[in-house]
Amino acid sequence: xxxxxxxxxQVNVAEGNPLTVKCTYSVSGNPYLFWYVQYPNRGLQxxxxxxxxxxxxxxxxxxxxxxNKSQTSFHLKKPSALVSDSALYFCAVRAxxxxxxxxxxxxxxxxxxxx
Amino acid sequence: xxxxxxxxxxxxxxTGEKVFLECVQDxxxxxxxxxxxxxxxxxxxxxxSYDVKMKEKGDIPEGYSVSREKKERxxxxxxxxxxxxxxxxxxxxxxxxxxxxxxxxxxxxxxxxx
Numbered sequence: 728x729x730x731x732x733x734x735x736x737q738v739n740v741a742e743g744n745p746l747t748v749k750c751t752y753s754v755s756g757n758p759y760l761f762w763y764v765q766y767p768n769r770g771l772q773x774x775x776x777x778x779x780x781x782x783x784x785x786x787x788x789x790x791x792x793x794x795n796k797s798q799t800s801f802h803l804k805k806p807s808a809l810v811s812d813s814a815l816y817f818c819a820v821r822a823x824x825x826x827x828x829x830x831x832x833x834x835x836x837x838x839x840x841x842x
Numbered sequence: 843x844x845x846x847x848x849x850x851x852x853x854x855x856x857t858g859e860k861v862f863l864e865c866v867q868d869x870x871x872x873x874x875x876x877x878x879x880x881x882x883x884x885x886x887x888x889x890x891s892y893d894v895k896m897k898e899k900g901d902i903p904e905g906y907s908v909s910r911e912k913k914e915r916x917x918x919x920x921x922x923x924x925x926x927x928x929x930x931x932x933x934x935x936x937x938x939x940x941x942x943x944x945x946x947x948x949x950x951x952x953x954x955x956x
Contacts, residue, residue: 736882761944770846770932770947771885817884828873828892828938829900830945834884 729754731818731833739839740808748803748836750818757823760801761830762792765815774816777801779823788812808840845869848933848948855955861920863951865933872938874916875945876900876908879930891916892938923955 730753740746752758759778763771775786782794792803801818815837819830849864867874873892877885877900887900889908897908905927909917916935920927930952934945 731884733884763945763947768950768952770949771934771945772947773944776944827890827898828936829875829887829890831887832877832885834882 729820729822729831731820731831733816733818733833733836735836736834737837737839739841741841742810743807746805746808746812746838746840748816748818748838750801750803750833751799752801752818752820753799754820754822758820759823760792760794761819762786762790762801762803763817763819763832765817765835767814771817774803808838810840810842813838813840846933846935846946846948848931848951850951851949853951853953855920855923855953857924857955859920859923859955861923861953861955863918863920863931863933863953865916865918865948866914867916867935867946868914869935869937869946870913871935871946872913873936874910875934875936876906876916876918877932877934878902879932879950885932888918923953925955927953928955929953 732751761776762774765771777784777794785791818833821830846867875890876888891897891910907919932950933948936945
């Protein structure tokens with residue numbers, strides 16, 4: 728079985744400061760990893776993905792994430808937060824080589840960026 | 843602009859009703875998915891389909907069924923709606939192409955069962 732843990736329900740950060748949203752995963756074999764963002768009353772929007780190759784992945788809106796195989800983590804980061812980054816963030820995983828084609832999502836982390 | 847369209851944004855139904863949630867994608871994607879989203883629980887997979895007339899149960903299929911008669915359309919059916927099925931329902935699609943695997947989501951249907 729595959730699973731994702733997002734240990735923080737909410738992350739608060741001041742505008743202009745760096746932000747980190749944490750994600751750890753469990754999967755058989757090698758993973759595909761994703762981050763999605765959800766704005767109020769909307770569906771989820773794709774931010775970035777790790778498929779293979781470079782452990783540092785760059786995505787939309789200045790976000791990046793680092794794949795760490797030994798720690799089974801895929802934390803989302805941004806060097807300088809904006810108020811408009813305030814939203815709900817989801818990490819997701821699926822196994823690369825086995826099992827079903829569906830993503831398993833974490834419980835979500837709400838990011839609040841204060842002006 | 844590629845799209846996944848869910849037929850209703852808000853829906854109110856009575857307990858015991860049969861409810862149909864419709865999802866259409868225009869990207870010729872092979873895979874389609876239904877999730878429900880609840881606060882603190884994230885997204886949980888109900889059913890998915892990787893081809894026309896094919897379906898697989900997800901993590902919480904009880905009380906639901908699905909239909910995929912055409913590649914672009916994936917319907918979620920609540921056979922007899924109950925109050926514990928009040929939730930946000932999200933449809934998504936994806937391609938099986940190498941290097942892809944990401945989802946495109948619809949805007950969601952917020953279902954209230956009274």
